[in-house]
Amino acid sequence: MQSKFIIGIDLGATNVKIGLLDSKGKILKKVNLTTKSFPGRLKLLAEITRTVHNILQEKKLHAKDIIGAGIGLPGPVDFKNGIVDYLPNIPGWRKFPIRKWFSLRTGIKTFVDNDVNLVALAESRMGAARNAKNAVCITLGTGVGGGVIIDGNIYRGSSFSAGEVGHMPIAEKGPKCNCGGRGCLERFVGNKYLLQKARGSFGSSISLERLAELAKKKNKKAIAIWQEAGRHIGVALAGVVNLLNPDRIVIGGGVANAGKVLFDEIENTVKSLAMPTQRRTVKIVKAKLTDNAGIFGAMFLVKENTD
Ligand SMILES: [Zn+2]
Known part of the structure; x- marks a missing residue:
């Protein structure tokens, strides 16, 4: 029998999502782990490996039935050699050869990449950047991540760390x-910093979800906070648009749910700052794939490297 299943793993600082997919991209089984419940790299990896074995057992599958496993990780990852450089929000991973480790223990051919690269890949193949030749994907959360698609492929850069839109400086003398x-973009619009701003106006019990609701109810202070965030994002994206001339910019992550108030301001800022030819081409859209984007991206990484 020909192998026809894929394992997709999205390893994040908060959760690890592990999925079994068929070759058409249907998720047959998904398990979530809490990253912090398994402190230390080896404990976490042992649990991930155990979960993969359990899923295979439950579905009566063997390693030989699996085309490959794809793993997305939150940091710079040497895609070619399968080595994690480091993970800024999970200690203990410096220069770790995860591809070799995982394939030796599972018998499954393994591919690894940066998590947001995989989100961008998934959006490009089946989501909001479908049919876009050149696209940039940003994710707004605790961190602000980015992934770049050039001529339909992930652009990784010279040492596999391109696409860090969140760490584009937008203020020369800004905060560290x-x-x-x-003065990085993330330092202005990362969840923590947006929340700090919101607390100044609404007290310590405010959440970003509530801040979005208030803006939808036309609360002026809430609208002003989202507009300021939109301007910051728009300034960074105007630079991205001028540099890369993409046809699509995809914005995802929890903060993207703030909706029109945020997107209007991002769009207005890009239109007012970017150069005419580039700004006419680009469409700024909300991400389509939410929770499973990382798993789908891991699946495409496997598919496109095993054909
Ligand atoms: Zn930074």
């Missing part, structure tokens, strides 16, 4: 960022 830089 975790990455070592200063």
Whole structure:
């Protein structure tokens, strides 16, 4: 029998999502783990491996039935050699050869990449960037991630760390960022910083979901906070649009649910700052794939590297 199943793993700082998919991309089984419940790299990896074995057993499958496993990780990953450089939000992964480790223990051919690269790949193949030749995908969350698709393929850069839209400086003398830089986009619109801003106006019990609701009910202070965030994102994206001339920019992550108030401001800012030819081409849209984008991206990574 020919192998026809794929394992997709989205390893994040909060959750690990593990999916079994058929070759058409249908998720047959999905298991979520809480990353912090398994402190240390080896404990976490042992649990992921155990979960994969359990899924195979439950579905009466063997390693030979699996075309490959794809793993997305939140940091710079050497896609070619299968090595994690480091993970900024999960300690203990420096220079770890995850591809070799995982394939030796499972007997499954393994491919690894940065998590947002895989989200961009999934959006490009089946989501909001479908049929776009050049696209940039950004995810707004605790961190602000980015992935770049050039001529239909992931653009990884010279040391596999391209696409960090969240760490584009938008203010020369801005506040210091975790990455070592200063005035990065993430330092203005990462969840933590947006929440700080919201607390200043609405007190400590405010959440970003509530802030979005308030804006929809035309609360002026809430609208102003989202508009300011939209301008910051728009400034960074105007630079991206001028540099890469993409036909699509896909915006995902929890903050993207703020909706029209945020998107209008992003669009207006890009239209007012980007160069005429580039700004006429680009469409700014909301991500289509939500929870399973990482798993789907991992599936395409396997599919497109095993044919
Ligand atoms: Zn930064």
